[in-house]
Amino acid sequence: MKFLLVTDLDHTLVGDAQATLALNQKLAAMRDRLSLIYATGRSYLSARQLKHEAQLLEPDYWITGVGTEIYHQGNRDSVWAQQLSDNWQREQITALVQGFPDLIPQPDDAQNPWKISYFLHSSTADVILTTLRLQLVQANLPAKIIFSSNRDVDILPLSGDKGLAMTYVRQQLQLPSEAMLVCGDSGNDISLFQHATQGVIVRNAQPELLDWYRQSQQSPQSEFFRHYWAQSAHAWGILEALFYFRWL
Template sequence: MKFLIISDLDNTWIGDDAATIALQQTLKEKRDRFYLVYATGRSFCSVAREMRNFWLLTGEPLLTPDYLITGVGSEIYHQGILDYHWATQISQQWDRNGVVQVTQKFPQLLPQIEPEQNPWKVSFCLHPNTKPAILNTVHEQILQLGISAKIIFSSGRDIDILPQTTDKGIAAMYLREKLQIPLNQTLVCGDSGNDLSLYQHGTRGVIVNNAQNELAQWYSQSGTANHYFAKSSYAWGILEAIDYFNLGTT
C-alpha cells in the first residue's frame, strides 16, 4: 500500500538545502511507494519559480509532486492542470468582490502582489503597527454580507481570506480521499500558522523544530499522539518523522 506525504514548502521541505537533498535521496529509493503533495501558500507560478531556483542553486531538482495545493488550499493542480471540481466545490457562498469591498475599508491591510491573488483567495500583509484583532472586525463585516469566508493569519503578518469550505487541511483531505490512503499512512508536515489545519484531520503529522510560535503553541496545547514535534529543523524533521511513524513499512 502506498503512503502519502503532504508538506508545506517554505521552511519545511525547503529552507536547508542539505536537509532537502538528504530527504529526497532517502525518498527516491521508494518513489513508487508514495504520493507527494506540496501544500503551500504560494501561487502555482511561484512554486514553479521556486522549484527552478532550487535546481539552479543546488544542482538538484526538487521531487516532482503528484499534486500541488497552492494558495493556502484555494487551488489544487495535477500535472499543471487546475482541479475544476475542487474550484466548483469551494465556490459555494463565496463572493470575492464582496470580500474586496469590505477590505478596502481597512488601510491597515496591505494587498499582496497580484500574482499571489486568485479567484478564491484575497491576500494581504498586516501593517506592522496594527494589532491582529482588527481581523475579527473584518471577518464580521464579511459575514454580514452573507459571504461564507475564513481568515487565516500566519507568520505575524500574512493574511489570507478564503472560502469557508477550504484551507490546506480540507484540500489535503480531499486528495487523501481521492487517492484512498488511510489516515495512518498519511504524513502532513509544516512550520507555520497556515499549516495548522493540516493537523486537524486525524492523520500523522510532524511539526519541524524551526516552527513558528503559533504552531508550536498549538502543538503544546492541542497536539495528540498522532503529532510529532521534531528534534530537527526543516527537512531533517520530516526524515525524523518518517522513521518515527514507520511510514512505508506496511
C-alpha cells in the same frame, strides 16, 4: 499500501539545501510506494519555480494558494474550483476589507479567484482580524481568515484550506488517513494537522503553529492526532519524523 507525504515548501521542505537533498534521496528511493503532495501558500507558477530552484522531486499533486487550487499533471482540478466558488463573494469581501487600512494588498501574483491576500504589520493584529471576522459575519459574507508568519493574511472560502484540499486528494487516491504524514511550519499549515493523521512540526516553526500545537495537546480530541514536534529544522525535521513514525 502506499504512503502519502504532504508537505509545505518554504521553511519546511525548503530552507536548508543539504537537508532537502538528503530527504529527496530518501524519498526517491521509496518513490514506487510514495504519493507526494506539495501544499503551499505560493501560486502554482511560483511553486514550480521553487521546485526548479531547489531541485525538488516532482509531486503527484500540487496544493497551492493555501489550498485554493489543486493541480495534477499540470491541470487544475475543476471540481475543486467549483466547490470553492459556491457562495464565494470575492468582490464584496474585497470592498469590505478596504475599510481596514492596516491590511495592505499583496502583489497580484499572490492573488487568485479564491484567495485574497494581504500584509498586516501591526501590534494589534488580533484585534483587527477579530473585527474583520465579525464584520464579515454581519455582512453575510462567508469566508475564513488565516494569519501566518506574523504578517500574511489570507481570506478564503469556507470550504477551502490546505487541510480540506489534502483530504479531497487523499480520497481521490483512496488512501486511509493513517497512511499519511503532514509537515508544516506556520499558521497556514494548521489545517493540515486538524485531521486524524500523523504530523510533524519542524523545529523552526512559527509561534502561531506552536501555540496551536500546545493547545491541541489539551483537547479531548488529541487522542485522534499523532503530531510530533521535531528536534530538527526544515527537511531534517521531516526526515526525523519519517524514522519516528517508522516509515523509514
